[in-house]
Amino acid sequence: xxxxxxxxxxxxxxxxxxxxxxxxxxIDHQVVGWLPDTQTAGPFSTVVTYTAxxx
Amino acid sequence: MWAPLPRSxxxxxxxxxxxxxxxxxxxxxxxxxxxxxxxxxLDVTLLGAILSSITITVSGxxxxxxxxxTTVTGAGNRGxxxxxxxxxxxxxxxxxxxxxxxxxxxxxxxxxxxxRVQTTFSGGGGNVAAVDIQRTKPxxxxxxxxxxxxGSRFFALPPGQGRIFPHW
Numbered sequence: 695x696x697x698x699x700x701x702x703x704x705x706x707x708x709x710x711x712x713x714x715x716x717x718x719x720x721i722d723h724q725v726v727g728w729l730p731d732t733q734t735a736g737p738f739s740t741v742v743t744y745t746a747x748x749x
Numbered sequence: 750m751w752a753p754l755p756r757s758x759x760x761x762x763x764x765x766x767x768x769x770x771x772x773x774x775x776x777x778x779x780x781x782x783x784x785x786x787x788x789x790x791l792d793v794t795l796l797g798a799i800l801s802s803i804t805i806t807v808s809g810x811x812x813x814x815x816x817x818x819t820t821v822t823g824a825g826n827r828g829x830x831x832x833x834x835x836x837x838x839x840x841x842x843x844x845x846x847x848x849x850x851x852x853x854x855x856x857x858x859x860x861x862x863x864x865r866v867q868t869t870f871s872g873g874g875g876n877v878a879a880v881d882i883q884r885t886k887p888x889x890x891x892x893x894x895x896x897x898x899x900g901s902r903f904f905a906l907p908p909g910q911g912r913i914f915p916h917w
């Protein structure tokens with residue numbers, strides 16, 4: 695599964711990445727940034743927020 | 750009037766990870782209390798309790814496709830991934846993976862952090878948890894990472910499945 699990460703929205707879409715994580719289980723994932731060669735030089739940063747809710 | 754807080758509120762946990770990229774392009778237990786003081790001096794105390802709790806841990810892990818790891822620094826509910834300096838045509842970062850796209854109409858580079866989010870339950874409560882991941886300003890200008898070709902991405906491996914991450 696490959697998802698784009700929209701601004702101000704959880705992924706994928708408005709739902710959870712998963713709603714079935716049990717105690718001690720984990721999800722491996724990658725967060726990827728793209729830097730085109732045309733990008734003006736400078737420092738870049740982004741913030742990823744994780745939210746977990748026990749059901 | 751006070752109603753018990755929903756369990757989903759009581760058992761939510763949030764952790765923030767900042768992905769920092771310094772890019773130098775070589776040009777090219779919950780208790781709630783309120784007090785009321787009115788005629789007659791009425792005091793009202795409201796108490797709540799945590800019915801269950803959950804802790805989430807986000808850590809760097811190894812990309813099984815390349816053997817390269819990602820290091821997360823920080824403490825508490827904030828962590829940072831510092832990729833370091835990148836120059837066009839450069840071959841390495843401080844951490845994570847670098848995939849250079851040198852050909853085509855839109856050359857550039859993917860900077861990839863491989864991470865693991867894990868849940869730990871304590872106390873009573875449900876047997877499963879929902880996890881959301883939200884990224885702020887993925888496609889805005891400086892200081893956010895720009896989009897393009899085909900943009901900022903997220904890739905997740907379901908628990909217990911040993912599939913390999915893509916080659917970006």
